[in-house]
Amino acid sequence: MTETTRYSGGGLVHIKNPHLEAMDEDVLYHLDLGTKTHDLPAMFGDVKFVCVGGSPNRMRAFAQFMHKELGLEGDGEELADICAGTDRYAMYRVGPHGMGIPSVSIMLHELIKLLHHAKCRDVTIIRIGTSGGLGVQAGSVVITDRAVDARFQPRFEQVVLGDVVVRGTDLDGGLVEELLACSEAVPDFPTLVGHTMCTYDFYEGQGRLDGALCSFSNEKKLQYLKRAHDAGVRNIEMESTAFAALCGLCGLRAAVVCVTLLDRLEGDQIRASHEVLQEYQQRPQRLVAAFIQRRLGLRAAAGNTRPSSD
Numbered sequence: 001m002t003e004t005t006r007y008s009g010g011g012l013v014h015i016k017n018p019h020l021e022a023m024d025e026d027v028l029y030h031l032d033l034g035t036k037t038h039d040l041p042a043m044f045g046d047v048k049f050v051c052v053g054g055s056p057n058r059m060r061a062f063a064q065f066m067h068k069e070l071g072l073e074g075d076g077e078e079l080a081d082i083c084a085g086t087d088r089y090a091m092y093r094v095g096p097h098g099m100g101i102p103s104v105s106i107m108l109h110e111l112i113k114l115l116h117h118a119k120c121r122d123v124t125i126i127r128i129g130t131s132g133g134l135g136v137q138a139g140s141v142v143i144t145d146r147a148v149d150a151r152f153q154p155r156f157e158q159v160v161l162g163d164v165v166v167r168g169t170d171l172d173g174g175l176v177e178e179l180l181a182c183s184e185a186v187p188d189f190p191t192l193v194g195h196t197m198c199t200y201d202f203y204e205g206q207g208r209l210d211g212a213l214c215s216f217s218n219e220k221k222l223q224y225l226k227r228a229h230d231a232g233v234r235n236i237e238m239e240s241t242a243f244a245a246l247c248g249l250c251g252l253r254a255a256v257v258c259v260t261l262l263d264r265l266e267g268d269q270i271r272a273s274h275e276v277l278q279e280y281q282q283r284p285q286r287l288v289a290a291f292i293q294r295r296l297g298l299r300a301a302a303g304n305t306r307p308s309s310d
């Protein structure tokens with residue numbers, strides 16, 4: 001049976017674990033935070049937007065960019081890593097999640113419990129990432145309307161106690177529209193809506209010919225990628241199905257916004273220069289900054305500036 005997304009009443013984060021109630025303390029081990037050691041409601045109770053991405057430096061740059069875009073005091077250079085006691089993740093009230101489903105899944109379990117313990121309400125969570133494009137110009141930003149697995153199905157399979165549990169990967173349609181509307185504020189690159197395929201591997205799992213192992217021909221690879229394109233897939237990454245499933249089940253409105261680093265119908269290797277890749281990585285950040293500003297009524301959508309290139 002597929003578990004489906006439910007938004008809980010009152011906008012609270014919905015924890016689906018009866019064992020947590022009975023626990024006297026919850027140690028969020030990978031975040032180096034806990035319910036006894038930290039006043040989580042005081043630290044995080046006002047959080048409305050959570051943005052996560054793969055790399056600590058990228059997320060630090062995004063935190064500094066948002067600091068400036070929101071007109072907060074100081075230059076943002078002093079932003080401290082809230083999870084400095086662990087080198088697994090970093091958090092600047094935006095945080096990185098590492099690579100792939102296991103990493104994003106551990107981070108989300110602890111982040112969602114953190115939002116629950118902090119009594120946050122009406123939280124929107126956005127994954128800001130990179131991806132391989134399918135039939136789209138490199139540097140395009142794809143807003144995911146449906147996260148699908150490597151068989152193009154909107155499902156996330158997790159082995160639990162030896163059984164396969166299937167979870168739905170619905171994302172919030174309204175959020176997709178809102179984000180797309182914000183693309184007017186960042187007109188210097190293409191933004192589109194499409195399905196995102198999530199795989200367990202970057203190489204064979206994404207039909208690449210350039211890994212240490214490869215068990216298929218170029219012809220078979222292209223047939224697969226074209227089938228994905230025909231099924232509506234416009235980009236490929238490694239977190240979206242788990243992200244959509246966990247956030248949706250816990251009542252968080254979630255979105256996935258990824259830039260494409262190349263067109264996979266044209267090749268496998270990412271050959272763009274460091275400078276070009278840095279600028280590409282800023283694109284989803286700029287779109288999400290415009291979205292947050294609009295939501296907060298801080299600025300009209302136009303006139304969005306650029307994050308630093310860290």
Ligand SMILES: O=P(O)(O)O[C@@H]1C[C@H](O)[C@@H](CO)O1
Pocket residue numbers: 053054055098099100128129130131202237238239
């Ligand atoms: O969040 P990022 O942009 O790091 O995510 C994509 C998917 C994999 O985690 C990684 C592969 O290069 O990039």
Ligand SMILES: O=c1cc[nH]c(=O)[nH]1
Pocket residue numbers: 130131132133202206236237238261
């Ligand atoms: O091709 C790509 C590029 C970035 N991330 C991926 O998962 N795949």
